[in-house]
Every structure is written in C-alpha cells, then in structure tokens.
Amino acid sequence: MRVYVESFGCAQNRGEGGAIARDLAAAGHDVLAGPDGADVGVLVTCAVIGPTEARMARRWRALADRVPRVVVTGCLVPLRTGILTGRGRERTTFVPIREQAAIPSLVAAWSATAHLEPSPVPLAPIATTAPASEEIVIAQGCTSACTYCFSRLARGRLESVPAVTIVRRVAAAVARGVTEVRLTSLDTAAWGAERPGGEGLPDLLGRISDVPGDFEVRVGMMSPQTLGPIVEPYLDALGSRRFYKFLHLPVQSGSDAVLRGMRRGYTVAEFRRQVARARTRFPELLLSTDVIVGFPGETEDDHRATEQLLSEVEPETVNVTRFSPRPGTPASHLPPVGPRIAKRRSRAIAELRQRIARRGLERWIGFRGPARVTEHGPGSSSVARLSNYLPAVLPARYALGTGLTLRVEGARSTYLLARAEPPGF
Numbered sequence: 007m008r009v010y011v012e013s014f015g016c017a018q019n020r021g022e023g024g025a026i027a028r029d030l031a032a033a034g035h036d037v038l039a040g041p042d043g044a045d046v047g048v049l050v051t052c053a054v055i056g057p058t059e060a061r062m063a064r065r066w067r068a069l070a071d072r073v074p075r076v077v078v079t080g081c082l083v084p085l086r087t088g089i090l091t092g093r094g095r096e097r098t099t100f101v102p103i104r105e106q107a108a109i110p111s112l113v114a115a116w117s118a119t120a121h122l123e124p125s126p127v128p129l130a131p132i133a134t135t136a137p138a139s140e141e142i143v144i145a146q147g148c149t150s151a152c153t154y155c156f157s158r159l160a161r162g163r164l165e166s167v168p169a170v171t172i173v174r175r176v177a178a179a180v181a182r183g184v185t186e187v188r189l190t191s192l193d194t195a196a197w198g199a200e201r202p203g204g205e206g207l208p209d210l211l212g213r214i215s216d217v218p219g220d221f222e223v224r225v226g227m228m229s230p231q232t233l234g235p236i237v238e239p240y241l242d243a244l245g246s247r248r249f250y251k252f253l254h255l256p257v258q259s260g261s262d263a264v265l266r267g268m269r270r271g272y273t274v275a276e277f278r279r280q281v282a283r284a285r286t287r288f289p290e291l292l293l294s295t296d297v298i299v300g301f302p303g304e305t306e307d308d309h310r311a312t313e314q315l316l317s318e319v320e321p322e323t324v325n326v327t328r329f330s331p332r333p334g335t336p337a338s339h340l341p342p343v344g345p346r347i348a349k350r351r352s353r354a355i356a357e358l359r360q361r362i363a364r365r366g367l368e369r370w371i372g373f374r375g376p377a378r379v380t381e382h383g384p385g386s387s388s389v390a391r392l393s394n395y396l397p398a399v400l401p402a403r404y405a406l407g408t409g410l411t412l413r414v415e416g417a418r419s420t421y422l423l424a425r426a427e428p429p430g431f
Contacts, residue, residue, distance in 0.1 A: 007117045008036045010044040010073065014062065015052025016157075017190040017226055019080055021141030023050040026079075026109055033110040035117075046113055047073040051080035053156055055330035063089050070094025075116060079106055081160035085334065103161055104146060138380050138406035140184045142175050143167065144210070145191040149199050150229060153269050154301065156332035157192055164193075164200045173213050180219035185407035186380050186391070187214075188224045195228035195236060208239035215246040220409075222378065224395055227254040227296075230280055231271035237280055241287045251288040252395040255280065256296035256325075260315030261308035264301050268337070274315060281319055292394040294323035299355055300348030301329045302340035309351050313358055322366045322396070323420075324359040328352045360419045367417035370396065374427070379408040390424070398424040 009030050013023030026048055027037045038044050047069040051062045062082055067090075070076050076094065078087070079101040087100050101109055147162040176187055191197065197207045207225075214223060225244070233240065233255065244251065257277045259265050265273065285291050297312060316324060328348050331338035370392075377390035377398060388400045390412060398412055399421055416423035 007045045007113050008038055008043055009046045009048060009113060010038045010041045011048040011050070012041075012065070012069070013050040013080075014065070015050075015054060015058070015081070017141050017188060018143055018192065019050050019052055021143045021188070021190050022080070022103070022106060023048075024141060025143070026050070026106055029107065029110045030113065033114060035110065035113055041069060041072045044073045046075045046077060046116065048077045048079070048109065051078060051082040053081040053086055053160065053332070055327065055332070057330070059086060059089065066090050066098070067092065067094065070097060075099070077101055077109060077112065079103060079109070081157055083160075085156075085160055104165075138184065138378075139186040139188060140179045140182075141188045141190050142172060142179065143191060144172055144189050144194060145197050148192040148229075149196045150193065150231060150271060151269050153267065153336040154298065154329065154332065156335060159332075159334055161192060164196055166197050166200060169198075169205060169210050169213055172210065173217060176214055176223075177217050177219075180217065180221050183407065185221045185378060186224065187221055188226060189214075190226040192227075193229045193232055194226050195232040195240070199232065206236055206239070208236060208243040211240075211243035211246070211249065215243070215248045220407075221248070222250055222391075223248050224250045224252055225254075227256060229270070229272075230255055230257070230277045233280055234272065234276060237283060241284060245287070250292075250391070250395040251290055251393055252292045252294070253281075253284050254294040257315065258296060258298045259301065259304070259308065260312035261304070264304055264308050267303055267340075268298075268301060274311075278315075278319065288394075290394045292323070292396055293319070293321040294325070295319075295321045296325040296327065297355055299326060299328050299352040300343040302337060302342055304343055304351075309354075312355065316355070316358055316362060320362050320366055322363055324355070324362070326352055326355050326359060364417065364419045367396070367419070367422055370414045370422055371417055373414040375411065377410060377412050377424075379404045379406055379410070381406065389421075392422075396422060398422040400424055400426055402426065 011023050011027045013020050031037045041047055049066055049069055053059045076098045078098055083100045083102050145166040147164045149164050195207055197210055198205050260274055262273050377392050379388050379390045381389045383389050383399055386403045388404045390398050410426045412424040412426050414422045414424045
C-alpha cells in the first residue's frame with residue numbers, strides 16, 4: 007500500500023509519526039512524502055488548545071478528500087473524535103495512541119482486500135523526517151494532575167518504555183545515520199516513576215551515554231515537580247558529552263497562586279532553585295520555558311509576577327500560550343479571563359520574550375567552538391546546533407550530521423549567525 011503520514015503538535019507526536027512511518031516501511035509499504043497517489047493517509051493529531059483542534063478537523067477533511075482511507079490517531083482519539091463529521095467519516099479508522107503499533111497490520115489487512123490501480127500522478131519520494139535527527143518517545147502519559155491539560159486525559163497515566171527498548175531504538179537510529187536523538191514524552195523527568203525503587207531518568211541517560219557512535223542527545227520537556235527529587239543525579243548525567251546542555255522546564259506562571267490553581271505541584275521558588283542549580287553546573291545552559299497567559303483567576307499582579315520572573319531568569323526561549331479551556335478538564339469550569347485582557351497580556355509576554363532572547367543570544371557573538379549541522383535552511387543555508395542546542399545559521403550548505411568549528415558573527419531573537427572556520431584553523 008502507498009501510505010502518507012502527517013503529524014502535528016509536540017515532539018512526542020512527531021516522534022510517534024516517525025515511528026509509524028518507519029514501521030510501515032519495514033512492513034513493505036511505500037511511505038510517501040505527500041498525499042497525492044496515497045491509498046491511506048495517517049493523521050497524528052494534536053488537541054492541546056481549541057484552535058489546534060479546529061485545525062485538526064480541517065486537515066482531516068482535506069486528507070479524506072484526497073485518499074481512499076484515513077487513519078486518525080494522536081490526542082483527538084478517543085475523546086474528541088466527534089468533531090470529525092461529514093464526508094469521509096465512513097472511510098476513517100480511529101486508532102488510540104497506545105495501539106499505534108497495530109497500524110501496519112491494519113494497512114496490510116486493507117491491502118489484502120484492495121484492488122490497487124497504478125497511481126495517476128508521479129509519486130513523491132519516500133518520506134524522511136530530518137535524516138540527521140530523530141525523536142524517540144520514552145513514555146506515555148504522566149504523573150501530574152494539571153487542571154488545564156487535555157494531553158493528560160488523552161494519554162493517561164504514566165507508562166514508561168523499558169530502558170532496553172529505548173537503548174535499542176537509539177542504537178538503531180544511530181545505525182541509520184542519525185546524529186541527533188531527541189528524547190521526548192509529556193514529562194521526561196517522570197520516566198520510571200511508576201516503578202518506585204527502580205531506574206529513573208538519570209539511569210536511563212547513563213545507558214544511552216554508553217551507546218557507541220557519533221551522536222548527541224537532547225532531553226525534552228520536564229516538569230519542575232518531577233525534576234525536583236532527581237535534579238542532582240540528572241545534572242550529573244547531563245554532564246556527559248553525549249547530552250546537549252539544554253533544559254526545557256515549563257514554569258507556566260510566575261505566581262504561586264496561579265500555580266496552585268493549575269495544580270502544578272511546585273512553587274516559583276523551587277523553579278528558580280532548579281534553574282540556578284543547572285546554570286551553576288552548566289554556565290552555557292540553554293533554558294527553554296513555557297508560559298500560559300490568562301489562566302482563570304489570573305490577576306494583573308499575577309501577570310506582573312510572570313514578567314518579573316522571566317526578566318530575572320532570562321530564558322533563551324519562552325513558549326507563550328493563551329489559556330484555552332479544554333473539555334473534561336477542571337479548569338474548563340472556571341470563570342475565564344476576558345479575551346481582550348488575555349490578548350494584551352500575551353502580547354506583553356511575547357514582546358518581553360523577544361527582548362530577553364535577543365540580549366541572551368547577543369552574548370554569544372564572538373564565540374568560537376564546535377557545532378553539528380542538523381538541518382538545511384532556506385536557499386543554500388544550513389543550521390548547526392551548539393553544545394547547548396542554540397541554533398546557528400550558516401550561509402553555506404553542509405551535509406547533515408557534519409561536525410564543524412564555527413564562529414558566531416551575529417544574533418537575531420531566535421538564532422545566531424555564524425560561519426564555519428577552515429579545518430585546522
């Protein structure tokens with residue numbers, strides 16, 4: 007069968023989409039780079055906020071208009087499949103997240119009963135997702151109980167992928183030529199927490215560090231609540247040359263009152279301590295955080311507290327989201343902040359984020375050091391990642407995975423400008 011896989015949303019969704027595509031190819035199906043000519047379209051959906059959910063409905067309708075059969079998986083399944091209505095519903099099969107491994111068998115069953123005609127259009131090349139990089143999912147679900155989070159409802163309680171399976175997947179990715187592995191889940195610090203007394207994330211990183219090959223690892227998003235008990239052994243493990251000195255630690259609000267309403271399970275002071283400890287260990291650390299603006303009950307003082315925290319901590323990356331009530335979550339029943347107020351606060355945080363990021367990146371001008379090419383940019387440009395995962399745009403095209411020495415010559419609000427130095431310089 008000719009299959010097209012399309013993924014939306016977080017790194018975990020992208021990792022699951024990539025795994026589905028690889029499993030389909032291993033089962034003998036042709037994985038296409040686009041829907042034209044496909045017999046089956048697989049849509050990995052995101053439902054993190056209302057506008058994203060509406061976009062998923064539009065993408066499903068567009069895909070159903072172009073392919074004979076559609077598989078929908080991801081966070082819309084099973085809680086929100088009712089929004090997918092109209093023509094194409096009878097040709098759509100819904101597969102829960104934890105049953106995605108069955109998709110190749112499902113497609114094979116259709117293949118056995120289908121009479122396939124040659125494609126009327128030239129087929130696009132077999133799809134690949136950033137050959138130098140690969141997301142590897144290390145767990146489903148999480149241990150938290152955040153009052154606003156739909157992903158927790160969609161993915162359920164924590165179930166960690168066994169360490170031996172993760173290590174095997176890392177080794178297989180490296181054997182395929184991957185030089186950047188991204189470990190991902192709803193909360194990477196929670197890995198193993200459902201097995202008290204067993205291995206935790208630092209142990210897993212130790213195992214991955216021992217995998218032979220030329221590659222680096224980026225550890226994905228984690229909650230301050232679950233990082234707290236393991237922060238020291240985690241930072242010890244992060245000291246290996248294998249790991250980018252990168253920390254994605256969502257704070258969500260600079261107000262303890264709002265954090266209590268969100269049931270985040272930590273305080274602003276705890277977040278500050280974790281960041282300070284990480285930066286003490288790794289002065290070059292890249293800090294990424296997330297902020298939700300307009301959570302029910304957020305006051306002007308709460309908003310100013312968030313601005314103050316960001317100004318103090320100065321994260322290199324801030325992901326800003328306006329609160330969107332999601333069905334089935336406790337926060338959906340709370341009185342909302344007015345949309346104009348939420349929009350104003352969101353704009354203020356976004357403007358602050360730009361100023362902070364620009365100042366932080368300008369400190370790197372003049373830096374000379376190692377980096378690895380992870381993607382190609384517009385035209386003949388390339389993007390390389392420094393040891394802390396900062397992106398540097400180079401004006402020349404290099405092969406993906408190439409290691410080089412670069413010198414930073416400039417900065418924008420989200421990336422650096424650099425040039426590669428000649429070998430032996």
